[in-house]
Structure formats: C-alpha cells, structure tokens
Amino acid sequence: MSVALRAAITEDAPHVAEVLLRSRKAFLPYASLAHTDAEVHQWVREVLIPSGGVTVACAGPSIVGVLAVEREDGISWLNQLYLAPSHVGRGLGTRLLGHALQSLSLPVRLYTFQANVRARRFYERHGFKAIAFTDGGANEEHCPDVLYELASPVSVGA
Template sequence: MSNASHLATLDMTLRVATVADTSAVAAVYLLSRKTFLSYAPLAHTDAEVVDWLRHILIPTGQVYVMEQATQVIGMMALSPADSVRWIDQLYVHPDWVSQGVGSQFVRFAQTVLSPPIRLYTFQANERSRRFYERHGFRAIAFTDGSDNEECCPDVLYEWNL
C-alpha cells in the first residue's frame, strides 16, 4: 500500500503517517472522538492514546493522514488481515467534516484493499452509518458492544464489489 502513499486532490494530500505525525494524528483522533462520540467515552487517557499511536499503530505503516496546507485534517488506519481487510480507524477534524476528506479516505481504501473490506462503527453514530452506506458498505451484524472497549452497541459493515 505504501506505493500509493500520495494522493493530491483539492489542495489535500493523502500520505502514509510517520511517527513525526503522532501529535497531529492524536489531536485529530481525540478532538473528533470527543466532539462526535460523547456517548462512547474513551477507555484510555489522552497520554495512553498518544503512546498507542506512536509505538503501536503508526509504526505498522498502515496509517494514513490527509493534509491541507501541511495541517493534518484526518487520519485512517487500515489492516489487511487474512481474507478480510479492515478500516480500523477513520477520523476527520471537526472543522473538515462534510468536506470530502472521509470520502477520499474510503475511496483510497477501496482502491488499495481487495474486498471484502469491513469496519465497525457505533450504532448510535447515525452520521457515520449514513456515510458508510453512501459508500456502498452494508450492515452485516449488530452487537451489544460487549466486545469493544467503550461497551457501546456497534454495527459491523462490509463492502464488497
């Protein structure tokens, strides 16, 4: 996937995240979570999130950032695991929601990952559910949330050709 690490559209650039991006990625992740997912409080402190990003998630090479004028405005983490590929994280800075950032991330994932592609979102996150459905994802399972850290009911989505 790193071969397709740059995509420039409308003055936005999608690229692979580096450890140097940790603070900016954490800022987007935390602000987006706190702004839009107040019903699903983080199970970890901000410092633990930064540590996870810096030492675990970003070093996988599967984290992408969207920049506008060198400012990170979104982040996405992919997992090409076994027979199913995953969008594990997709967060956009609140000031950039509904500006095409998330759509560019999803189109990129659909280009570089072979189907099926799966992701989870919270059942209460109506905005995200509509977004993923507009991009061709279909709900395939609903859970009570007992398997996620936030213990919030979620929905499993899948995209297939």
C-alpha cells in the same frame, strides 16, 4: 485549501492522536474513551503508526484526517477514519475512503457505533452493508456497534 494524502510517519504521531481525540470528543460523546489522552498518544506513536497502513490528510502543514487499514485472515479492515471536526462535510472522508478502497481487496469490513448515525449513513451511501449488530460487550467503550462489509466493487468519488 487543497488537501494532500500521504503515508503517516513517526513525527506525525502527536498530530494524528489529536485528530483522533478531537473527533471522538466532538462526534462520539456517548462513547467514553477507554484510555486517557496520554495513553492514546502513546498508542498512536508506538502501535498505530508503526503498524503501517496509516494515511494522513494534510491541509498545508496541518493533519486534518487519519485513515488506518490492515489485512487480516483474508479480510481487509478499515480500522480508523477520523477527521478534524473543522473538516467534516467537505468530501474529505469520501476521498480517504476512496484512497483505502484503491488498495484494499474485498471484502472490506469496519465497525462503527450504532449511535453514530452520521458515520452509518456515510458508509451505507458508499455501498457498505450492515452484517452484524452487537451489544458492545466486545469493544472497549461497551457501546453497541455494527459490523459493516463492502463485498462488491463500488466507485467512490470525491
């Protein structure tokens, strides 16, 4: 099935929240959610989607991927990149990352958990370099994380 990318709209909020929740629960069991499912749904509806910069990946009528970006103080941030567990390993993450990099100016930064080896390999494969490691004291999950940066242009293909 083909996957189309488009800007998220308010009506997508419940589906976006479900992708985030399912992905977090499937792939990040060591990083307990700091919020209830209802709070995540509310945050997506009231904060994430209205902030702009959110792209959804749709397979037919289903949202199967979420990307959220922003620009702050001269730095582009990749804040969310989550896929429905059933769509991991199919090139969709690469496609969403490529979509983000087409519109973001360098440098591009992101955080991921140190224990998220799969995500770390993914970002490193696409040219991101680890620039800082933390003990997790500043994130809601209190999980050690790593700050990545992409400072040079790269070609990201599907």
